Amino acid sequence: MDLQTVILGFLNDGPLTGYELSKRMDASVGFYWHATHPQIYTTLKSLAKKGLVDFTMEYQSGAPNKKIYSITDAGRDALFRNLQSETLKDEVKIPLLVAMYFGGELGPQYWRELLANHLDAQKAVLEQYRSLCESLPQTDPDRDLKQFLRYKTLDFGIGYQQFLIRWLEDILKEIGE
Numbered sequence: 609m610d611l612q613t614v615i616l617g618f619l620n621d622g623p624l625t626g627y628e629l630s631k632r633m634d635a636s637v638g639f640y641w642h643a644t645h646p647q648i649y650t651t652l653k654s655l656a657k658k659g660l661v662d663f664t665m666e667y668q669s670g671a672p673n674k675k676i677y678s679i680t681d682a683g684r685d686a687l688f689r690n691l692q693s694e695t696l697k698d699e700v701k702i703p704l705l706v707a708m709y710f711g712g713e714l715g716p717q718y719w720r721e722l723l724a725n726h727l728d729a730q731k732a733v734l735e736q737y738r739s740l741c742e743s744l745p746q747t748d749p750d751r752d753l754k755q756f757l758r759y760k761t762l763d764f765g766i767g768y769q770q771f772l773i774r775w776l777e778d779i780l781k782e783i784g785e
Contacts, residue, residue: 609690611643611651612660616687619661619679626652626675635740636758639733639765652677660686716783723783727776734769737762 614637618629626649633643643651652675655661660683666674679687704726711719741762749756 609641611647612655613687613690614641614643615648615651615655616660616679616683616690619677620684620687623676623678625677629677637761639737640761655683659683719783720780723776723780727773727780730769730772730776734766734773737765737769741766 614633615629618624618632624632626645629652630643630645630648633641633648652661652663656663656677660680661677662680663675663677666676668674707722708719741759744755744759744762746759746763747755
């Protein structure tokens with residue numbers, strides 16, 4: 609999966625500015641697919657050059673002008689072609705695990721503090737997922753498959769966060785809080 613496909617997916621829901629796109633990503637797929645603002649704007653520019661998105665300018669007085677991006681028919685075709693042909697191999701990159709693998713010499717106090725901070729952060733993410741679930745109720749896949757699948761991504765996120773929290777709590781108990 610690439611950032612172009614993710615952006616096209618959001619624009620398939622409706623026109624957005626780069627800023628709005630970034631905020632939507634952060635509040636949804638950003639929990640498992642993160643992109644920086646520069647990456648988003650660079651990708652939007654590339655998509656426009658390829659004819660996969662169009663943009664209109666909204667001129668404002670007293671504020672910067674806005675580019676409002678929308679998906680083209682060619683962009684929609686590319687989105688669905690990519691979704692059907694992508695290799696959906698998960699690529700797990702968890703910096704904490706790399707640090708743990710190599711960081712045994714940093715000492716137990718370092719790890720107690722780092723893991724406790726990480727635990728607090730993961731609890732906050734879990735609460736964000738739960739809050740999002742309230743705004744995206746579960747539905748029957750036969751009635752609204754799009755909504756059902758979006759809900760299931762949140763369901764996955766909740767399960768993952770719950771696992772991660774239990775795992776971190778167990779490690780902290782073992783090394784002594």
